[in-house]
Amino acid sequence: MYPCPSCGGGLRFDIPSQKLKCDFCQTAADPSAFQTLKGAEEEKDFEVTKFICSQCGAEIISQDQTAAAFCSFCGASTLLKSRLSREKKPDAIIPFKKTKEDCISSYRKMMRRALFAPNELKDESCINSFRGIYMPYWVYDVSHKGAFCLRGEKYSRSGDYDITRHYDLTGVIDADYQGITHDASSEFSDDISESLAPYNVREMQRFNPAYLSGFYADTYDVSSRVYDQDAAGLAGRISYEHAKKIPVFKGYSMKSKHTANASLFHTTMNYPHYALFPVWFMSYRKNDRVSYVSINGQTGKITSDIPIDYKKYTLCSLLLTIPVFFLLNFVVFMKAKSAMIVSALLLILSLILSFREIAQIVKKESGAGDRGLFRGSAPQKIKIPFSETWKRFMKDKFSVPGILTSFCAIAASAVIFILNPVSDYYYYLGAAFSIIAVFLTIITIMRNYNILSTRKLPQFNREGGDDRAPEK
Template identity: 25%
Template structure:
């Protein structure tokens, strides 16, 4: 997209949440779609026949020789660092075959500096990590990366037979009466997400920080991706949908039979499900990746590019694990040896537990205030968009 003022090229700027011209500084703010608008949603049965492979702008292939990652990036970025292993990478001269173009994108709303600040803030609460890790500037350069996700919506019709229980009473008087039932349950599946990256598929760190809804999505445009790298999906839509049907949606479908019978529990369930009106979106989701170097090792960091959540593999301080219980043991031993008196010793025993309780309360209060402050900051940030 060209700048309307000077004709220069617009690129996405995280801080301003808009497209910025590097020549004249013109900013074109992005606007969120109206509530309920179907952004980039396609019919599963027909869309793939004429899948759009036009990303709107040339992208260059990035192959990491160290870990095998395949990314695509802006052609103007000639070299950089692999977001997965930190190795230096050089862009290929060939244009990347990125496959199906995304239908939606969630732009970054947090800058590197904001994410780093949040990391150092919550890293201080990692009590069992070494002090140099907790309080040192150990975070490497945060690398922004778009991760591919498939989002599905469908109507599920399930034919079932099984035993369904209705529970009455409570405690010792609780009783469950079982009935054999058959029936047909209907369930609308809305926004079931499957990661399209084999590196991150079922990754606990990523799943703990990535959470998004359709209202956060914008229609994909090449400008929102300019200057950024994105992973080429390694789990295609057919594989993703097969996983959703057979594994991901299994519990939700089974629970729909219980709800259909207005039961409290079920067992010995046999069922068969047909899916209709299947729709999908291919969404690019923003994350920051980094590594923390400590003791000759690298501990991975994953952070959301929008909600501020982060996850880090941390080292454990062996000294703290050994010294802490030894201090408690020494306290009790010395108290017994000195025979300080029954009542005095009883009070002395309570001191470490009281200190621990105070520490836990202070931690929970501080953590709660931090979450409230972050929620207020996000609400204020989005209200300004």
């Protein structure tokens, strides 16, 4: 913590004024003043207190030596181990723009619409546990300069022949892409950072440790190399889309796959900047699952995974199912036979929904899509085979009663339909059977929704470090 020049008290970064402020005498100082004051400009690293969670292994740094009382990533409320450490100095930082009050009020607004959210999430103690954390990002600059050549085609017909003519469409490009970002911490999963994006990198400041006072920061442990191809690919796609729209290329078809390729342009990339971006972060832990609420500390964009409260939802859907059943069968005066068919269709629909949800769970649990987690070794898209989903479906003892009842209900409805009995009584029986199965399936869907909206307790094994030396 920086001492106040007037009274020696602690200085803290004050978000509304974007200055360092003294807690006691209100003295304000510009963060950049401290850099020169400390003469630390040439140093490649800086001293921090590092807190390590004994439960999940997450690491977080602070300028403050006061013990952190809880872990933001797994929700463990034990004192974290701390030690002094030297960390690589980031190149840049976007200081917090949204205050904790801003963040809490937008969270409250969101929670007003979350009817089925557990009550604990509306508790004051939970709301106050929002923590300002700077998350590490890699910021890439990509440029395309020089001649390029696209493949274009023209089609025509002559008699019985289809004629395709191939053209080389050449041009010169001069494009610079600045600020393509990817998160650099394995603690911070890609799905969160993608939904918090974008950050306005124009507001990036030269890094200065003074910005961290009063906040926490996470350090990078994902090599910058992991996202090299993504950054180059993104720039390549944008350039390609622009090039396609050049007026003289009008009339040429550019459908071939090989045309949309990053190697089309002379791509140069610098060594990415290491930058810190602000996030208000809160975790909610229930049993062995955890969910996160994160807010972009620059723009205020909110992203969350909020589980459903089991009791609230069951009560509500039960209250809803009964009137729907009576409405279908007795008020709309639907014929008994149609009522049975409608119920069976409803059941099939809910089964499909349930199955798709499980496919999503299998995919999420495989870690597909989070390459930070795999340190770059995982492919971009992972296809989950049907058998995996089916296996998962049958393994889950909570889905089994639902699925057994469902199959019996469908079979029973089919038998009744074929036998075509005279008495309506049988049809109503079939319809009721399906509705019960729908109800059971909805319980499964809800349970799985909670699995999908929360995360397994994290377990970090930080290796840290970038294995590539900066190219200067």
